[in-house]
Amino acid sequence: MELCESGEEETMETLVAADSLLNMDCPDGLSIEQHYSQTFLPSLGDVITAPVTQVTVSADGIVGPVDQSQWHLLHTKKPASQLQSKKRSRKPRLRRAESPTPEIKVKKDKYNKGGNTLYLWQFLMELLQDRQVCPRYIKWTNPDAGIFKLVNSKAVARLWGKHKNKPDMNYETMGRALRYYYQRGILNKVEGQRLVYQFTSLPKDMVYITDGDGTKEEEDEDDHTNNSGNEDAVSDDSDDCTISSSDQSVEEEISHPPQKKMSSISAVQTPVNQRTRLATRPPGQRDTVLRSASASLIQEKHLPIVSAEMLRTLQNLEKVQSLQPAGHASVFKTAQLLGSLYEQQAAAVMIQDRESSPKAHDKDSHQGHKSSQGETPQLVPLTTSDQ
DNA sequence: GATGGCCTAATTAGGACTTCCGGTGT
């Protein structure tokens, strides 16, 4: 195992905190460093299953169910000019999907290729679901609104640096990446509160870890009144007790993906309708800068335009069921909305299939049932009205 | 030999950061 180098300008506190975390032995022999660079990846590999090779919604997509022959025609019929230009000149490349744009792509086995392709926001979400680091180094201050705090920013940055194999990673650098998320509608800054950020959307079945003895409201109180002092206490002093006292649950944690820890941790799974409305909101979060849902995620106006490829992928919906929230934010929103769209379209197709092929009907009805169960984890946009 | 399909390596474009910086606010 690689030991963390010391001797930087960081405080001893941070070094001890981060190093103890990074070098901590896990029951299965993995350090937490390996845990975040390896254990997460298989769990994310489950996010995107092999049959979902690509999901695209584009401006020239086609609405309506497409059968195989139509599908073939769609992809073989090209303008003559395009065919002629194949030889020497490159075709104009379609822009790849950016996070909050309507062009969505689910990459095949993206997380199983050995590369560290876990995005920073995914990494933070994973940290927030891991009681080894939450709430010691990162914690929810208002889970309902997706607001979290980097309790020990340097430790979190070092974890991120370890994950990305960037030993020089610091909070300033990581913070720049976080600030880019503002533009892309993935994160918002909570004004007036240092080290406090907000996810614009969250997975439907996000696991919320709260302080063992505290409530969310108490955490918020801490944030308003006892920021730095609390950080110190949380970051280092709690190292021994937290880790040692939770060995059993940590062991379970390591052996199970974060999403499956519900039985072993103090977790709160907030229903969507509860998360999207806040009865009482801490006054300090009133000034939260928020984008509207339409600005931050897939917009419903884009959804009538559904590519044939997307529709075909949705016909494999039972495979899509395994999509998990750690995937691309917009993917889940799209999957959610397209799922309902697909159900409507599938209903029409089912009538046809019932007449022609009973087996096809059984298959479709099965898929439709699964999708209507809402088993596909969805990202829930957190809008201004959520505050 | 011409043609078309398939496969694969190389190339390229673009996304997601990373690094550096100068500046402001607390």
Added chain:
DNA sequence: CACACCGGAAGTCCTAATTAGGCCAT
């Protein structure tokens, strides 16, 4: 003074998309 925070600019790294070329069957 330290730290958090901001955003511009340039760079790196990685991956998906595309192309070119070889091989094989017809």
